[in-house]
Amino acid sequence: MASHDPAARIADLRRRLDDANHRYYVLDDPTIADAEYDALLRELESLEAAHPELCVADSPTQRVGNAPSAAFAEVRHALPMLSLGNAFSDEEVADFVRRIEQTLDVEAPAFSVEPKLDGLAISLRYEDGRFVQGATRGDGATGEDVTANLRTVKAIPLALRGRDWPKVLEVRGEVYMPLAAFKAYNARALADGAKVLANPRNGAAGSLRQLDPRITAQRPLAFYAYGVGAVEGAELPPTHSATLARLRDWGFPVSAESRVVRGVDGLLGYYRDIGARRDALAFDIDGVVYKLDDYAGQREMGFVSRAPRWAIAHKFPAQEQATVLEGIDIQIGRTGAATPVARLRPVHVAGVVVTNATLHNADQIARLDVRVGDTVIVRRAGDVIPEIVRVVPEHRPAGAAPWAMPAQCPVCGSEIVREEGEAAWRCSGELSCPAQRKEAIRHFASRRAMDIEGLGDRYIEDLCDLGYVASVADLYRLTVDDLVDMKRRADERDGTTPETVKAGKVATKWADNLIEAIDRSRATTLERFLFALGIQHVGEATAKALAAWFGDLETIRRLPWPLFKRVPDVGGEVARAIGHFLDQPGNQQVIDDLLARGLVVTDAHAPSPKLRGGLDLATLLVDLEIPKVTRIRAEQLAAAFPSAAALLDAPQHNFVTAGLPAESAQALASWLEVDANAALLAAAGDAMTRLLALTPASVSTATGPLDGQTAVLTGTLATMTRDEAKARLEALGAKVSGSVSKKTAFVVAGEAAGSKLDKATELGVPVWDEAQLVAFLAANGA
Numbered sequence: 130m131a132s133h134d135p136a137a138r139i140a141d142l143r144r145r146l147d148d149a150n151h152r153y154y155v156l157d158d159p160t161i162a163d164a165e166y167d168a169l170l171r172e173l174e175s176l177e178a179a180h181p182e183l184c185v186a187d188s189p190t191q192r193v194g195n196a197p198s199a200a201f202a203e204v205r206h207a208l209p210m211l212s213l214g215n216a217f218s219d220e221e222v223a224d225f226v227r228r229i230e231q232t233l234d235v236e237a238p239a240f241s242v243e244p245k246l247d248g249l250a251i252s253l254r255y256e257d258g259r260f261v262q263g264a265t266r267g268d269g270a271t272g273e274d275v276t277a278n279l280r281t282v283k284a285i286p287l288a289l290r291g292r293d294w295p296k297v298l299e300v301r302g303e304v305y306m307p308l309a310a311f312k313a314y315n316a317r318a319l320a321d322g323a324k325v326l327a328n329p330r331n332g333a334a335g336s337l338r339q340l341d342p343r344i345t346a347q348r349p350l351a352f353y354a355y356g357v358g359a360v361e362g363a364e365l366p367p368t369h370s371a372t373l374a375r376l377r378d379w380g381f382p383v384s385a386e387s388r389v390v391r392g393v394d395g396l397l398g399y400y401r402d403i404g405a406r407r408d409a410l411a412f413d414i415d416g417v418v419y420k421l422d423d424y425a426g427q428r429e430m431g432f433v434s435r436a437p438r439w440a441i442a443h444k445f446p447a448q449e450q451a452t453v454l455e456g457i458d459i460q461i462g463r464t465g466a467a468t469p470v471a472r473l474r475p476v477h478v479a480g481v482v483v484t485n486a487t488l489h490n491a492d493q494i495a496r497l498d499v500r501v502g503d504t505v506i507v508r509r510a511g512d513v514i515p516e517i518v519r520v521v522p523e524h525r526p527a528g529a530a531p532w533a534m535p536a537q538c539p540v541c542g543s544e545i546v547r548e549e550g551e552a553a554w555r556c557s558g559e560l561s562c563p564a565q566r567k568e569a570i571r572h573f574a575s576r577r578a579m580d581i582e583g584l585g586d587r588y589i590e591d592l593c594d595l596g597y598v599a600s601v602a603d604l605y606r607l608t609v610d611d612l613v614d615m616k617r618r619a620d621e622r623d624g625t626t627p628e629t630v631k632a633g634k635v636a637t638k639w640a641d642n643l644i645e646a647i648d649r650s651r652a653t654t655l656e657r658f659l660f661a662l663g664i665q666h667v668g669e670a671t672a673k674a675l676a677a678w679f680g681d682l683e684t685i686r687r688l689p690w691p692l693f694k695r696v697p698d699v700g701g702e703v704a705r706a707i708g709h710f711l712d713q714p715g716n717q718q719v720i721d722d723l724l725a726r727g728l729v730v731t732d733a734h735a736p737s738p739k740l741r742g743g744l745d746l747a748t749l750l751v752d753l754e755i756p757k758v759t760r761i762r763a764e765q766l767a768a769a770f771p772s773a774a775a776l777l778d779a780p781q782h783n784f785v786t787a788g789l790p791a792e793s794a795q796a797l798a799s800w801l802e803v804d805a806n807a808a809l810l811a812a813a814g815d816a817m818t819r820l821l822a823l824t825p826a827s828v829s830t831a832t833g834p835l836d837g838q839t840a841v842l843t844g845t846l847a848t849m850t851r852d853e854a855k856a857r858l859e860a861l862g863a864k865v866s867g868s869v870s871k872k873t874a875f876v877v878a879g880e881a882a883g884s885k886l887d888k889a890t891e892l893g894v895p896v897w898d899e900a901q902l903v904a905f906l907a908a909n910g911a
């Protein structure tokens with residue numbers, strides 16, 4: 130057996146680990162899970178430790194990094210590492226091609242085209258198929274020996290695969306940090322309080338230039354080969370593209386985006402195609418590289434100074450630009466989060482004028498040490514919000530002061546506070562703060578909440594600013610006249626010609642439509658309503674869970690916070706946030722007003738029978754998060770006291786009699802001494818009793834005609850959205866799933882239904898058209 134022979138087992142493990150790397154980095158087709166890879170690596174490590182005579186430099190275990198060195202040695206490149214000329218316009222590309230066509234007397238020659246990765250150029254030297262030296266580009270003639278660091282980069286083969294490799298082979302390419310890995314690395318660093326990387330390029334360059342390879346090994350680096358340097362002892366294919374294919378066979382990752390195209394049109398087509406997909410690529414690129422494919426042609430073209438005449442980099446517009454930070458404003462979000470926003474001297478970045486950039490939060494400002502007046506580097510990639518990546522310290526004006534979060538909300542003047550352990554600062558004004566009010570209304574009206582079509586940001590601004598609406602409940606008091614009046618006043622204020630007055634007649638259709646949309650939103654589901662309230666931490670999933678578990682708005686709005694923890698995935702923080710929201714008399718008033726103005730929750734039902742399992746005193750005591758009252762202590766108390774009320778009446782020594790250690794008994798007594806705590810326990814006890822009375826004892830109570838049936842929706846429906854169809858089917862007890870199986874009860878096929886319809890037909894699952902669905906829903910009152 131191989132496992133009895135350490136040398137054979139070691140060879141086998143090395144082969145499997147190398148294969149795993151190759152499949153992952155070169156073939157982009159991983160076959161083993163990370164955990165399996167780690168297990169194999171650990172086994173190999175322990176075998177090598179037990180048999181030091183079997184250690185070799187190109188073992189996968191060597192990728193974890195050797196001991197640090199004091200400095201990098203110099204490496205003279207056997208062939209200089211060239212740089213590239215740049216083209217920024219179509220004309221410059223045309224000139225480049227014309228020069229080649231004229232010199233070589235050819236028409237529309239073939240080019241190998243590749244993404245220009247934004248990382249660090251390196252050269253890798255292989256002798257007899259083994260990686261012996263790796264170097265940075267340096268000044269092109271001499272670079273730094275970073276062999277030990279490069280060994281830790283798993284995408285770089287330590288030994289060549291395949292056969293027929295030259296005796297000496299220098300492979301050139303780019304070490305880079307994939308975007309996802311960069312983001313994950315920074316998220317980790319942030320959480321650990323470590324230094325974040327400024328951008329993927331700096332990440333790659335900085336990681337390679339670590340004197341301690343063990344640090345490099347921690348960095349998620351990757352590599353693409355894009356050419357060769359010195360080659361001895363074998364011939365390479367006659368074209369660049371064929372050479373890249375050969376490199377791939379020898380185990381090097383080669384960009385899957387490489388192509389061969391002809392002439393200027395081919396080049397520009399490639400540039401546009403990749404440019405359009407730039408933001409979707411897994412790595413940063415700053416342009417594309419065009420290389421004459423034929424090596425003979427390359428030799429004939431030769432060089433000017435350090436750049437070849439047969440290749441050029443066609444650059445994308447820069448994604449980073451320097452500008453001046455003119456101010457830092459505070460924006461107040463729906464839940465009061467105070468977010469600093471950078472006001473910038475307008476600057477063109479990647480094709481658009483940028484005037485604002487996000488600064489994320491106060492910590493980010495401190496980390497970057499940005500000050501008003503600073504020259505800053507702004508980065509904008511794709512449609513993401515522009516951000517400030519760093520400050521140019523040399524340009525800091527004298528007297529620029531460090532920034533601090535203002536003490537007061539710039540909108541309402543309430544105190545800005547930061548809760549313990551939270552990153553965000555908040556305006557404490559809640560709904561008395563106009564900014565929070567507007568955001569709350571915007572959220573309330575949004576598509577996945579109350580879905581008030583046509584109530585856009587502009588109207589919300591004007592309705593609030595001109596005093597027509599102070600809370601979401603006021604929306605349901607608005608009339609067509611109010612809206613027309615509001616628009617007239619907004620137009621006057623802005624000095625704009627009223628669009629609403631056409632040919633001397635006041636246009637009111639828009640107002641009719643908006644009022645109608647508001648009307649339509651009055652009938653809603655409990656989950657939408659709970660989500661619409663905009664309670665901190667209550668997203669759609671939590672709103673849905675709360676609705677499913679408690680069933681009814683009246684029940685929910687009277688619950689003390691610990692009971693919310695009965696819902697799966699709702700923890701202390703979320704439960705407290707809901708409780709806090711409901712404790713505010715202003716919020717309860719808004720709910721009252723909404724109900725008084727005709728809001729109806731159409732799907733109220735009894736609490737879920739599953740709730741019963743958690744409605745007992747012990748669980749409640751745990752949920753209350755009383756210091757030193759663990760599950761065991763809570764159960765002892767529940768065994769000794771029949772109810773929360775009984776516990777509240779008991780003297781402290783009874784806690785000891787109940788079996789609690791003195792320390793827990795004391796902690797509980799002190800907790801109860803706080804009036805608010807005692808009141809909370811009493812209220813929660815009562816609420817639990819009420820809930821128990823409401824909660825059906827068994828799960829089997831049928832609630833709808835589609836109980837236990839699974840439906841699938843496919844295609845587009847004309848009379849309702851897919852979300853709506855889903856909600857209405859669910860209201861009748863159906864489960865709505867995303868895929869068709871034999872267990873599917875029926876498939877609803879709308880316009881342009883796709884593969885799910887085919888699958889249904891294939892499996893003999895009944896298919897309904899929209900008319901059947903509408904009829905069924907109507908017949909069942911959904």
Ligand code: IVH
Nearest residue numbers: 211212213243244245246249250355418437
């Ligand atoms: S070829 C003679 N191909 O761009 C050709 N370079 O300014 C030399 N780069 O230092 C380079 N992607 O770091 C080539 N596909 C690619 C490249 C690429 C990125 C970088 C490389 C080089 C710089 C040239």
